[in-house]
Amino acid sequence: MPTLVLLRHGESTWNQKNLFTGWVDVDLSEKGVKEATRGGELLREAGVLPDVLHTSLLTRAMRTAWIALDAAGRLWIPVRRSWRLNERHYGDLQGLDKAETAEKYGEEQFMLWRRSYDTPPPEITEGRESGVDERYAELAPDLVPKTECLKDVVIRMLPYWYDAIVPDLRAGRTVLVAAHGNSLRALVKHLDGISDADIAGLNIPTGIPLRYELDADLKVISSAYLDPDAAELAAAAVAAQGKKK
Numbered sequence: 001m002p003t004l005v006l007l008r009h010g011e012s013t014w015n016q017k018n019l020f021t022g023w024v025d026v027d028l029s030e031k032g033v034k035e036a037t038r039g040g041e042l043l044r045e046a047g048v049l050p051d052v053l054h055t056s057l058l059t060r061a062m063r064t065a066w067i068a069l070d071a072a073g074r075l076w077i078p079v080r081r082s083w084r085l086n087e088r089h090y091g092d093l094q095g096l097d098k099a100e101t102a103e104k105y106g107e108e109q110f111m112l113w114r115r116s117y118d119t120p121p122p123e124i125t126e127g128r129e130s131g132v133d134e135r136y137a138e139l140a141p142d143l144v145p146k147t148e149c150l151k152d153v154v155i156r157m158l159p160y161w162y163d164a165i166v167p168d169l170r171a172g173r174t175v176l177v178a179a180h181g182n183s184l185r186a187l188v189k190h191l192d193g194i195s196d197a198d199i200a201g202l203n204i205p206t207g208i209p210l211r212y213e214l215d216a217d218l219k220v221i222s223s224a225y226l227d228p229d230a231a232e233l234a235a236a237a238v239a240a241q242g243k244k245k
């Protein structure tokens with residue numbers, strides 16, 4: 001039975017500060033390192049041992065995978081990386097405080113930008129990009145986003161799912177995908193057939209492995225977080241990020 005494990009990176013320094021992050025390449029906070037370690041321990045304790053890793057090109061996901069696989073004794077497995085698993089590009093919201101943004105534009109507009117399926121935030125202002133980044137140098141310029149809604153993420157993520165991840169699952173491998181809140185929401189939407197409206201209510205917690213058991217046609221048999229109670233609490237905290245503390 002093919003097994004797929006989805007792992008959102010541990011808390012990042014910008015998650016900690018409650019800033020919109022998107023493609024900005026921030027690292028893990030100390031808490032995030034601990035979450036990644038715990039994620040790896042959960043894998044080991046559950047006997048879910050990845051044979052292959054797929055990850056985005058962003059440091060927080062790559063480092064989370066590295067720490068978790070180290071804790072699970074699986075550092076040696078092959079790795080593939082793709083920009084198609086990157087976090088959703090948050091356009092001009094990148095770097096802004098989430099609670100302040102909600103206050104400034106109102107809850108409705110904030111939620112439209114943050115969780116609606118097909119309303120992208122404003123495009124990033126020229127000059128606000130962190131500059132030419134070597135890791136995207138071979139990408140056709142048209143593919144580098146200036147903003148993305150979740151629908152855009154689904155569209156750019158799915159080719160990687162079909163071309164790179166599905167073949168590993170069909171070969172019977174246990175596949176770990178280490179990525180981001182919104183690239184994983186896009187994948188979960190696809191796997192679970194969640195509607196465009198209902199996906200707004202789905203939040204993915206940091207650092208807790210989500211295991212999928214799939215049938216031979218890669219239809220979902222079951223899915224569960226390896227620590228369901230912690231996942232529920234942490235997902236509620238993600239949902240509340242627009243509120244002032």
Ligand SMILES: O=C(O)[C@@H](CO)OP(=O)(O)O
Binds near residue numbers: 019021023087182
């Ligand atoms: O800022 C971001 O890039 C994402 C994930 O941290 O935020 P949100 O959960 O608000 O979509």
